[in-house]
Amino acid sequence: MIKVRELQKSYGDFLAVKKISFSAGEATVFGLLGPNGAGKSTAINCISGLLKPTAGTIEVGGFNVVTQAVKAKTSLGIVPQELAIYEDLSATDNLNYWGAAYGLSGTKLKDRVTYVLDRIGLTDRAKDQPKNYSGGMKRRLNFGCGLVHEPGILLLDEPTVGVDPQSRERLFELVEEEKAKGTCVLYTTHYMEEAEKLCDELAIMDHGEIIAAGTLQELRAEVGEKDIIQLSGTFDVRKVEREVARLNADALVLDTETVMISVRDGAGSLQSFLNAIVATGAVIRDTRLSEPNLESLFLKLTGKELRA
Ligand SMILES: Nc1ncnc2c1ncn2[C@@H]1O[C@H](COP(=O)(O)OP(=O)(O)O)[C@@H](O)[C@H]1O
Ligand SMILES: [Mg+2]
Structure with a gap:
């Protein structure tokens, strides 16, 4: 569960996110849709704890991300817009690294790494270094790294930008799978087709504000029949x-x-x-x-x- 109340974030004098509020529940894909510069990454980086909000409160899994940061972070899986993988470590070692960083070890870690490699379609390239991967393969590994510790809440920031259609389809399947497992998925995108395809609920952002929010049906109804x-x-x-x-x-x-x-x-x-x-x-x-x-x-x- 993610609860964002009146979140504001400024960079110096510039207000990038202006008093946005929304909640996303379990087994839901909640979309933040908006053009480049709308404030999606700023918002998601505040939720992940990477940026400190200027004002407002954020709870993830019942914990405040600022005042209870350590507890809040244990339930979070983060797939950032900029790739967060080590180009010189094999896919297996990247997953081992992120799994260990979230407290997994022993057989549990090994099993999860094997499972995730299979799900992201990289089992046969597991020993290769990402520097030899295509853009889509790197994106899939980036996705896997956010997922390896089985987080209850998954933050995905434009996960399909620059990927081939095949990797995109695989990433969509993974998002659907996570949702089916009960994960709360926050998904940012500037592709409205993706939002229509994947998201149960949406907030549309522009210039740091939410200009419309609701279920897909509710939003369509706003345009009329x-x-x-x-x-x-x-x-x-x-x-x-x-x-x-x-x-x-x-x-x-x-x-x-x-x-x-x-x-x-x-x-x-x-x-x-x-x-x-x-x-x-x-x-x-x-x-x-x-x-x-x-x-x-x-x-x-x-x-x-x-x-x-
Ligand atoms: N570190 C930063 N310093 C100053 N301005 C920033 C910084 N990061 C983002 N911005 C500005 O904040 C606005 C929102 O950016 P961002 O959250 O990245 O939007 P989106 O992810 O929707 O494309 C943009 O105008 C961007 O230029
Ligand atoms: Mg962004």
């Missing part, structure tokens, strides 16, 4: 606004470069929208039709694309 038509190009805002109103649609975003409209029958009405908007003199470079998703929610809330 209607379809989304999204256009990129060059628009005359006043003229487009008039056309959208005339066609009985809602403009969720409307500026000189982006138009996002919510309509009941997107496929059926797309052509008439395009005709009407082109007739205003607009130049359309890209058209997208989708059902409500996290990307459209983010665009609606911030007026910008998540991947921008």
